Amino acid sequence: MEAGTLVEWRIKPGDAVTRGQVVAVVETQKGAIDVEIWDSGIVDRLVARPGAKIPVGEVLALLRGDGKTAAPPATTPSAIAPTAVTAPVPSAAQSAADRQKISPSARRLAQELGVDLATVQAQTADGVISRADIERAAATAKPAAVAPAAGDWRAQMRKAIAAAMARAKREIPHYYLATDIDVTPLLAWLAAENAKRSVVERLLPAVPLMKAVALALREVPELNGFWIDGAFRPSSAVHLGMAIAMRGGGLVAPAIHDADRKTCDELMAALRDLITRVRGGRLRSSEMADPTVTLTSLGEQGVAQVFGVIYPPQVAIVGLGRIRERPWVTAGTVAVRQVLTASLAADHRVSDGHRGALFLAALDRLLQAPETLAEKA
């Protein structure tokens, strides 16, 4: 991603802005993205004009710190690229540079690859930019080098997917596990729950499944985090990347933040909001940037199981197939049960099959007690 087109401003000079606020909308290869600001302050001046094509890292606006009259050149670079994962809005070149922590080898690599450091954001809690962060920024920059005309974002998205998936298959030694889970109790609980709810409050089966996946990940932290610079960096938060198909092809996997700490109702609201914005082409830069693991659910299309390709630098992807009626043997008796095949593709550099199996076992255990899933936060 090298450039985006500024669609509109959501702020004007004199406005007070807070970190995380959406300040502008930028058209990119993945559709329109809401650009969030990474500093708080007062908007001093809008530099970029709507309609203008803006290279990543370019100053979009000037901020001044809260209450100060002097205007340190805080800025809103063109952030954007969902894939540029990062690129959001540091402040002015200098102040950003002051704050940025970066390893010397990563800085050299950035120079070699022509990556603007102002557009790079560290993936880890310590905030140190690594070679992997630079590589990711460079990789995502490339597809866009081919003129991202507004109309062919779908082709651009295809290229972004191609780059990420080719890298995954090249670099990540995947291992794959799957198990069948009896979800009859889950569906019974869900049906009873939804019968009590009005149509707008209903939960989709995906919701308790997301919750169980997020909680099970807490038990096996080797599956949640990033592989960066030859080392695993676990994430204490579970930001669940939801693979969401676009109508007519393509997909994105933006994050539902802290999925393990959300109630089922909060997850449903978050999922609804996310799918609506994916299909309406309105994602936020941070959502594209920081999933710590991905969940893909192809059951809707009728397949019994799916083995995912890990999205680098993540280290695992969980796959859910279609829930279907199957003969199921318990205590010597065959019964018809609702069965879901859950799979895990994980990075063998970080975890082994034994740990992966524990994750699937935890998922199974959690799904047998759906009523406790609902409340757990």
Added chain:
Amino acid sequence: MSAPDRQQLQAAIFDAIGAIAPEVDPADIRPDQPLRQQVDLDSFDFLNVIIRLHEILGIDIPESDYGELLTLDRAVDYLLRRCGGSTAGK
């Protein structure tokens, strides 16, 4: 308001689908074939159709009745019953 007729109910369904799948031409939908596959509606889309029908027609379709909405024809029959219309003209 008098009970809606088949045509109005069909229009409501097209309206609900059109909000989700604007590329679909209602004329291409085969009324006796499964609706969701033809229009490529996932469970989220389908829930939105149910919500939209709730807004348009004021009826709450319980989950246990989702099977009644398998095809366009069956959905219209079902909605006709739910909206208190007569099926006599069928």
